[in-house]
Amino acid sequence: MKLANTPITHHTFNGHPFYLKRDDLLHPEFSGNKARKFMALLEDDYPNVTTLIGYGSPQANSLYSLAALAKLKGWQLEFYVDHIPSWLKQNPVGNYQASLELGAKIIEVRQLPSALHPSDYIQQIRKPDDQCLFVEEGGRSPIAERGIKQLAQEIIDWKSSHSISALTVALPSGTGTTALYLTKHLTPHNINVITCACVGGKEYLTQQFDGLHEPLHPVILTTAEKAKHQFGKLYSLDYQIWQALKRQTGVEFDLLYDPYMWQCLQQWRVENPNKPLLYIHQGGLLGNVSMAKRYKRKIEA
Structure with a gap:
């Protein structure tokens, strides 16, 4: 079984076009960023x-x-x-x-x-x-680099075949391992990587990067709100964005990580309205079952 060459599709969210790397389609059971890491x-x-x-x-x-x-x-x-x-x-x-x-x-x-x-x-x-x-929690280990390097090469090849001169790749982070190794392998090809800290804050994520001893780090986006976005906590805006993403793109995203990244991206888009954007769908859809039930209980309470 080879984990490679997932499709890249084109979508629009809130009036802004973007490309979507469908790593949720790698394998029926072994998919998303964890499959790349492992x-x-x-x-x-x-x-x-x-x-x-x-x-x-x-x-x-x-x-x-x-x-x-x-x-x-x-x-x-x-x-x-x-x-x-x-x-x-x-x-x-x-x-x-x-x-x-x-x-x-x-x-x-x-x-x-x-x-x-x-x-x-x-x-x-x-x-x-x-x-x-x-295996360390979340796959935070140098063993992850091989699979992420292959993901980077797929993005490089796609960018070249579509004659895109500069590209921004976006994905949310837990340990940040995927974003870090993508930065290492994409930066030489005029591809920037942006991410957000879904577990802990910006300082925590930077510590995770430092632990893997790579000199190049992705850009960490944040939202304008002063309060930290707490991992696993229910936010009405997260649920609304998740529903809007599915409604506008026809694709189900992860409910735990993706909504906060899209909040950050909406602010990023204000300053970067015309930059080509490739978002990486990292799977995680099974977790939506329990998260959606939690949101429904909150809404109905």
């Missing part, structure tokens, strides 16, 4: 590995992607989380449900005697051996 793990041989180990949220996109990867490779996934909400245990949905169906073992660290953070539990108690492959 491409090296899919392609390389690990003859001694039987267990894949990760950690994060029980609704993380990385959980589902790692579960799909483990299934494709014939491995067992152990995914460590701090806790699983009781409502989710009773009514599994989204990434959590799909990962269980793929055979993932989702381990609730809070229920164990150690009371450690999942990453500390893995390192101090689980202690992965040579039959285990450990």
